[in-house]
Amino acid sequence: MIQVYFLLVLAILFETAGTTALQASQQFTRLWPSVLVVVAYAISFYLLALTLKYMPVGVVYAIWAGLGIVFIAAIGYVVFGQRLDMPAVIGMAMIIAGIVVIQLFSKVTPH
DSSP: OHHHHHHHHHHHHHHHHHHHHHHHTTTTTSHHHHHHHHHHHHHHHHHHHHHTTTSOHHHHHHHHHHHHHHHHHHHHHHHHOOOOOHHHHHHHHHHHHHHHHHHHHOSSSOO
């Protein structure tokens, strides 16, 4: 089951790269960041689809989207100088807490 999580982590990393490139593409006006968006999302969705053989779509999507949000917020802060207010930080902490609850207590995820 470790490989399922490895595929999911890779899917999250490619999604994060694609979203970062989306910001850098300046609304698809720059060629190479735009190409990276398409390629990174295609790879991410492919890897995401592979995980669906082993985990329910709702759980996979919650983990993929939730961690993607948190990673993009961190990249936005570090790379693009975007700041978050306290309610946004608390909300993201709640997203992480939700993922932890799913992983620790749900019977539908591989342990």
